Amino acid sequence: MESTEWLAERFEENRRHLRAVAFRMLGSLSEADDAVQESWLRLSRQREERLTAIDNLTGWLTTVVARVALTMLKTRSREESLDAVHIPEPIISPEDGLDPEHEALLADSVGLALLVVLETLQPAERLAFVLHDMFAVPFEDIAVIVDKSPAAARQLASRARRRVQGADAVPDPDLGRQRAVVKAFTAASRGGDLAALVAVLDPDVVLRADYGSLPAGLKLLRGAEAVAKQALMFAQFAAHAHPALVNGAPGRVTIVDGKPAAVMGFTVVDDRIKEINILADPERLSELDLTIFEA
Template sequence: MSANDHDELLARFEEDRSRLRSIAFRMLGSADDADDALQEAWLRVSRAETGDVENPAAWLRTVVARVCLNALRTRRSRREQSLVHVPDPIVSPDSGPGPEDSALLAEGVGLALLVVLEGLSPAERVAFVLHDVFGVAFAEIAAVLDRSPEATRQLASRARRRVQGQAPAPDPDLARQREVVDAFFAASREGDLDGLIAVLHPDVILRSDGGSGRPQSTVVLHGAEEVAGQAAATSRLSPFIRRVLVNGVPGVVVAPRGRLQVVMAFTVTGGRIVAIDVLADPHRLSRVDLGRLEG
């Protein structure tokens, strides 16, 4: 590759940075990890010695995807099997996400979906994200995974079935979603179990990740009655709740005396809450800037 071609490829990387970051974010479920992956990919591109690149966009996608695949494999090998892992949320003001957050969330990537993606194998996740979210051809994905296109198609199909079964799409009307979540907290404040059950899907799931700093907060609850009972029991936190968007859907932060304790995201489908995802890990909550939520 000539110096001029190399410079053009680096320039193309910068042009495509936003799209490449979106790909990395969906694969890794963390804005910080996506930024790290892009930095590693940029270093690889800057050091690359190869012939003419016929399709720069595809070549750069492949570089980023391989970096993410390695990161997923490393993460899977070192992470202890835990009850649940809630990825780092993107928390925005209730008025709407800023331009940078909007770019990450453009194709729709709720926290409930990211939780389900965490349960996929690294190869399944890469195949699903590249094909089903970004429309990349299986032949290109096969080169990333070092598998045949047919095997790659099967990986994506298996991942798709799991996602469709465990991460239903939220209702399209954000205002209506917020009404349902507000009704949930109104019933919680009053200790109204019937009111809580009315806005919860019978098969609702609540997933809470307290990390190593708050292991007692790592739980999974199933069913409207169990989730309603938990919500009623924590009604004392109601005065400290602030409405926000979490990965583009209605959520709240709970911050007594200005100290963030919990981020909650709600998936509302068919006018009822089908999933509640809670991050209570003190270490990861420390990365959330409460000051930027005053929008």
């Protein structure tokens, strides 16, 4: 009993770290928690003699949760169309601030825009990038997980890094200025003001919308005028949009007739909206805890 309790205590000391690794790998809190739970099960099944041979428990657990997440990513890649827009599960918080658990998960600017970019990577590329660039895991250890040489693991991370650097927009550091820009966008949408919408959007703004299996049609738009016109088409929903933090950045949660209709995450760069990522999949929205927006 004492050894079991000791092992559980050591695991709990690593839980926050493991959850952060799994979240960056999977872009989903629920899937991250599943991966962490599986890592505990694998640890608890180890024979005592094997446990005593583990000289770095944090490293061992990191490898295990990474393997589990990699398997989950490969399964997801086979099930989803490569052309589909997939918005990761957003972390939604009240507008007045994140709780400590969310702060830990979203450290190092792990916003929704970055997670969207990570979704475009191959599973092995994502693993190599996350483990090395975000958690400083040596390529020798990563190579064992992906069953490649250290040099090949380095190449995987390098390819992923180029994709991330080429696509990830770094948001303005001032949260207040970000809020002001998103507020102006919402006001212009409600007022049907096309010129005001275009003015607050970056000329090369990208809008992604994930409707799940719904035949909604729209998946990806580029350019300020196209995005502004789309916003006007859905202006009637702007009145039902509640301010929130979406992955630590200003966003909106739209609730119509008591049901969530969309979660919008914004990336603001140089006082203009650079990206809008919308989750409008009814099935996935129904699984989010949006009780903070209940009247």
